[in-house]
Amino acid sequence: MNTSSHTHQQHSHDQHGHGCQHDHHHHDDHHHHDHRHGEHDHGDHDHQHADSHAHSGKGCCTTAAPILQQLATAQLVGDRQRTPIRILQMDCPTEEALIRNKLGGMTEVHALEFNLMQRVLTVVHGPQALPDILLALRGLGFQPETNDIASAAPQRPQAWWPLLLAGIAAGAAEAMSWLQQPEWLAACLALIAVLTCGLSTYKKGWIALRNLTLNINALMSIAVSGALLLGQWPEAAMVMVLFTLAERIEARSLDRARNAIAGLLQLTPPQATVHQQDGSWQAMPLADIAIGRVARVAPGERIALDGMIMAGSSSINQSAMTGESLPVEKSVGDQVYAGTLNESGSFEYRITAAASDTMLARIIHAVEQAQGSKAATQRFVDQFARIYTPTVFLLALAVAILPPLLMAASWHDWVYKALVLLVIACPCALVISTPVTIVSGLAAAARHGILIKGGVWLEQGRHLRWLALDKTGTITHGKPEQSDYIPLCETEADAQDYRRLAASLAVRSDHPVSQALARAASRDGIVAQEVSQFTALPGRGVQGRLADQLLVLGNHRLVEDMGLCSPALEARLQELEAQGKGVVILMNQEGPLALFAVADTVKPGSQAAIAALKQLGVRTIMLSGDNQPTASAIAAQVGIDEARGNQLPQDKAAALAALYGKGQVGMVGDGINDAPALAQADIGFAMGAMGSDTAIETADVALMDDDLGKIPAFIRLSQATHAILVQNIVLALGIKAIFLLLTLQGSGSMWMAVFADVGASLLVVGNGLRLLRK
Numbered sequence: 001m002n003t004s005s006h007t008h009q010q011h012s013h014d015q016h017g018h019g020c021q022h023d024h025h026h027h028d029d030h031h032h033h034d035h036r037h038g039e040h041d042h043g044d045h046d047h048q049h050a051d052s053h054a055h056s057g058k059g060c061c062t063t064a065a066p067i068l069q070q071l072a073t074a075q076l077v078g079d080r081q082r083t084p085i086r087i088l089q090m091d092c093p094t095e096e097a098l099i100r101n102k103l104g105g106m107t108e109v110h111a112l113e114f115n116l117m118q119r120v121l122t123v124v125h126g127p128q129a130l131p132d133i134l135l136a137l138r139g140l141g142f143q144p145e146t147n148d149i150a151s152a153a154p155q156r157p158q159a160w161w162p163l164l165l166a167g168i169a170a171g172a173a174e175a176m177s178w179l180q181q182p183e184w185l186a187a188c189l190a191l192i193a194v195l196t197c198g199l200s201t202y203k204k205g206w207i208a209l210r211n212l213t214l215n216i217n218a219l220m221s222i223a224v225s226g227a228l229l230l231g232q233w234p235e236a237a238m239v240m241v242l243f244t245l246a247e248r249i250e251a252r253s254l255d256r257a258r259n260a261i262a263g264l265l266q267l268t269p270p271q272a273t274v275h276q277q278d279g280s281w282q283a284m285p286l287a288d289i290a291i292g293r294v295a296r297v298a299p300g301e302r303i304a305l306d307g308m309i310m311a312g313s314s315s316i317n318q319s320a321m322t323g324e325s326l327p328v329e330k331s332v333g334d335q336v337y338a339g340t341l342n343e344s345g346s347f348e349y350r351i352t353a354a355a356s357d358t359m360l361a362r363i364i365h366a367v368e369q370a371q372g373s374k375a376a377t378q379r380f381v382d383q384f385a386r387i388y389t390p391t392v393f394l395l396a397l398a399v400a401i402l403p404p405l406l407m408a409a410s411w412h413d414w415v416y417k418a419l420v421l422l423v424i425a426c427p428c429a430l431v432i433s434t435p436v437t438i439v440s441g442l443a444a445a446a447r448h449g450i451l452i453k454g455g456v457w458l459e460q461g462r463h464l465r466w467l468a469l470d471k472t473g474t475i476t477h478g479k480p481e482q483s484d485y486i487p488l489c490e491t492e493a494d495a496q497d498y499r500r501l502a503a504s505l506a507v508r509s510d511h512p513v514s515q516a517l518a519r520a521a522s523r524d525g526i527v528a529q530e531v532s533q534f535t536a537l538p539g540r541g542v543q544g545r546l547a548d549q550l551l552v553l554g555n556h557r558l559v560e561d562m563g564l565c566s567p568a569l570e571a572r573l574q575e576l577e578a579q580g581k582g583v584v585i586l587m588n589q590e591g592p593l594a595l596f597a598v599a600d601t602v603k604p605g606s607q608a609a610i611a612a613l614k615q616l617g618v619r620t621i622m623l624s625g626d627n628q629p630t631a632s633a634i635a636a637q638v639g640i641d642e643a644r645g646n647q648l649p650q651d652k653a654a655a656l657a658a659l660y661g662k663g664q665v666g667m668v669g670d671g672i673n674d675a676p677a678l679a680q681a682d683i684g685f686a687m688g689a690m691g692s693d694t695a696i697e698t699a700d701v702a703l704m705d706d707d708l709g710k711i712p713a714f715i716r717l718s719q720a721t722h723a724i725l726v727q728n729i730v731l732a733l734g735i736k737a738i739f740l741l742l743t744l745q746g747s748g749s750m751w752m753a754v755f756a757d758v759g760a761s762l763l764v765v766g767n768g769l770r771l772l773r774k
Contacts, residue, residue: 071120073147076127080110083130085121086145087137090114094215094428095142101213102136109133116435141207163244166197170237177234186233193237194224197244214389216426226419227750230412238751239423243758267320267339268360272304273297275348286355293351297342305338305351306358312347316340321363322449322705363704366453367446377459377725381434385427392425392740399744413746420743423753424736433728433764440771441721449704450714457683457700459725461718464618465663467711468656468677471624471634473670474687474708476600480512482520483581484597486572496526498594501546502586504528505553509542513582514553516598541584552587564591578629600626600634605709607638612712614639621659623652623677652677668711685711717774724771728764735760 074083089095096114099121103109108129113122121144123133130146137144173189176182205221208214220243227236271283275294286304289295294310297303303316315327318340327343330336336349338358355361400418403409438455445452452458472478487495503521506514507528521528531544540561541554552558556573559565569585569592576583581597610620621642624631628645635643644655652667653676659665667681670688678684678699686699688706703710739756742748 071145071147074130077124079127080124081127081130082122082124083133083146085123085134085137086119087121087142088119088145089142090116090119090121094217098140098208098211098213098215099137099142101211102140103133106132106136140211141204162196163241163248166193166237167241167245169193169196170234170241173237174234183231183233187231190228190233190237194228194240198224198240201240201243214393214425216428219393219422219426223419223422223750226415226422230416230419232416232750235750239754242751242754247758267302268355268358269302269304272351289351289355291351291354294348295351296346296348297336298346299342299344301342303336303338303340303342303349305355306353307336307349307351309334309336309347309349312345314345314347315343317343318705321360322707363446363451366451366702367442377434377722377729381430381729385431388427388430389425392421396421396425416750417743417746417748420748420750420753421740423750423757424739424743426757427732427736428757429732429735429760429764430729432761433732433768434725436765437721437724437728437768437771440768441717441774444771444774445714445717448710448713449707450710450717451699451702451704452714453700453702458718458721460664460683461701461715462722463664464616464666464683464715466621466659467613467618467666467668468621468623468652468659468681469640469667469708470652470669471622471626471631472600473706474668475606475622475634475638475640476602478600480516480582480598481601482516482596483599483601484576484595485520486595486597488592488594495594498586499524500526500529501551502553502594502596504531504546505534505542505544505551505586508534508544509536513584513598514542517553517584517596549588553584554587555582555584559585559587559592562587579633581630581633600630602634602637603706603708605707609708609712610639612709613715616712616715618715621655623647623655649676653680656680666711668708670706717771720774721771724767728767731763731767732760 071086072084074081076082087095087099090099096116099114100112103112103123106125106129108126109123110126111124113124114120115122123130125133134144134146169189170193173186173193176186176189201217201224202221205215205217205219208218209221220240224236224240227239268286271285272289272295273281274284274289275296276282281296289305295305295307297314299314309330309332311332313329313331316330316336317327318337320339320341321337330347335352337360338353338355339360353359396418399421400415403414404411438458441458442452442455445458469475485499487498489495489498499521503518503526506517506521508531509515518528529546531546533550534542534544536542537552537554537558540558541552543550543552543554545551552562556565556577559569559573564587572595573583576595576597579597579599581599584596584598585592586594586596613620619642620640622631622635622640622644624634624643624645625647626645628643631643631645634640644651647655656665656667656677657680664682666683666685667677668685668687669678670686678686684700686702687708688703701714735756739748739753743753
């Protein structure tokens with residue numbers, strides 16, 4: 001059977017995934033970062049994370065150890081090798097700058113890519129250069145690890161007692177000075193404080209200076225040493241203690257952001273109950289389970305691996321990936337996913353993916369990869385930091401030398417002011433605020449079933465002004481349902497009999513429109529009867545003999561071919577078709593008996609989603625392959641601004657191209673015919689991406705379920721992320737500017753500058769982490 005209003009019937013999820021293959025050529029500069037030497041210098045600053053983090057897994061400064069992704073193996077890329085290297089001491093932009101300066105002079109190193117949140121450095125290098133690269137990294141005080149070379153000396157958790165002792169000594173030195181006790185007593189206490197908690201800072205500061213890099217360790221080492229030489233004993237001690245304490249607190253905050261998405265790994269149980277050859281069931285580690293094995297899941301148990309149900313049924317809570325807490329009914333033939341929760345029944349399923357290739361693993365990998373895609377604000381901050389630190393350092397040098405030389409001012413006073421400026425010269429708060437904010441936003445989105453492929457899309461989302469939408473599978477379910485039944489008779493008995501006759505014919509057909517009639521009849525308790533001499537009429541309908549009469553169930557074309565179309569019937573058919581409905585007619589040899597209208601039903605949340613988009617200032621346009629009346633009817637039903645029917649794939653792409661110049665344009669689709677338009681859009685949204693690794697890999701934003709309401713949520717999250725980024729930049733630079741002025745006026749002190757510097761870092765990190773609650 002064929003109806004004019006159903007050129008698309010239903011798309012499978014497999015079709016959706018393969019339909020989203022688009023490369024976004026106009027975004028290449030975002031997707032392919034050439035991390036060569038000298039580019040993206042993230043500022044010369046440091047945090048004492050090499051010692052303050054418990055990188056070996058049991059932290060003294062974190063309540064939970066950072067969760068790190070499995071390190072990938074090295075790959076050959078042409079005549080070069082691409083090697084991921086984990087550096088547990090590398091989690092702040094200052095280490096990145098130090099590594100760039102060191103490896104930048106090596107001729108065999110061609111490109112560097114940094115994932116600071118996962119502490120992974122990926123080096124593209126000559127095939128024989130890896131030993132020299134690892135040696136250079138060790139020369140910087142790091143302990144590099146590759147997939148096949150573990151660290152020879154795992155780091156141990158650092159005890160808190162030295163910092164506590166240093167704090168007591170610094171406080172005592174301050175008290176001795178205030179009580180006007182002998183200076184040598186305050187000096188001894190200050191030296192104890194500095195040496196107890198500051199040796200690692202001095203060590204890393206020396207490494208930085210030796211490699212001609214200005215970072216926070218180098219600046220702090222110079223500042224504290226200068227204060228000691230000037231006899232500012234209590235202040236030098238307090239500066240070092242405050243710096244170390246604040247760095248540890250900041251490290252704890254950073255680990256929270258680091259674990260925000262990787263914590264999803266903990267959703268997967270470590271083993272699964274697998275059927276054995278002898279007929280028994282045995283718990284096995286996930287790494288030992290091969291694809292094709294059959295596993296069993298008990299009620300209340302999390303599913304360990306992706307698979308397809310072979311026996312049994314249950315309700316599955318998929319909120320870990322879709323963000324929707326309502327359970328989904330699953331039965332034989334349905335797909336289940338690792339990390340989801342089996343709520344009620346028990347079932348057996350055949351495993352379809354290894355532990356490293358489950359849907360949950362692909363989601364986590366996609367978000368981890370997204371952390372390397374820098375948003376525009378983050379790139380600006382990185383470039384600003386390259387200029388800021390040397391500028392303030394030169395200013396400090398001028399403050400120390402010029403006033404005493406030109407105005408015969410006190411060397412002691414102006415050198416002290418210069419030391420305060422050195423502390424202010426670190427752009428820690430500014431640089432660390434952007435990645436923490438972006439990662440928090442990406443993690444918050446992932447928890448709600450929105451997979452954003454990079455910080456660039458997260459920040460661009462707030463600029464959306466037009467959103468183009470496919471109809472079938474996006475706004476509607478993509479499956480026709482019976483919407484109208486019009487018997488052409490006068491008695492109720494005949495009306496019920498006509499439904500039974502139509503259902504008897506429809507149940508024999510596999511066409512989607514026939515199936516819609518059969519489902520409606522089944523729901524109403526109408527029992528189909530046996531049909532003899534059943535025949536399909538391709539492109540027109542079906543016929544068969546029932547109750548000693550020949551019956552036909554067909555479309556408008558078949559009515560005309562049989563010569564049974566009257567002006568009254570034609571008017572009724574046009575009225576229904578104008579509403580976007582497909583019509584089939586039950587007929588016998590004498591004439592039409594009843595009309596059945598079917599329509600692709602709108603998803604429950606579509607109307608609310610379109611209304612939310614309008615409130616956000618986003619105009620909508622539907623691009624559908626269905627006829628214009630169908631597209632217009634659905635658009636009017638959900639409140640879409642403009643509808644275009646009969647759209648071929650190239651027509652959809654052209655429609656988006658015509659919107660350029662009117663603001664950022666997005667495209668939402670789920671079918672293979674949407675691929676050109678998705679590629680043309682500024683941001684491509686893939687609907688129903690769960691189950692399709694292709695959609696996850698190629699879309700800019702993948703909505704894990706079919707909820708259109710996630711797009712307004714994405715835009716609101718983008719707005720919140722941008723607001724926090726602006727707040728953090730204003731906080732970081734504002735505090736720096738205030739203390740710069742206070743210092744030049746003689747009101748600033750070193751310990752106040754340190755307190756302001758690390759305090760600003762804590763403020764911006766805490767502010768960025770607010771996104772995790774969205």
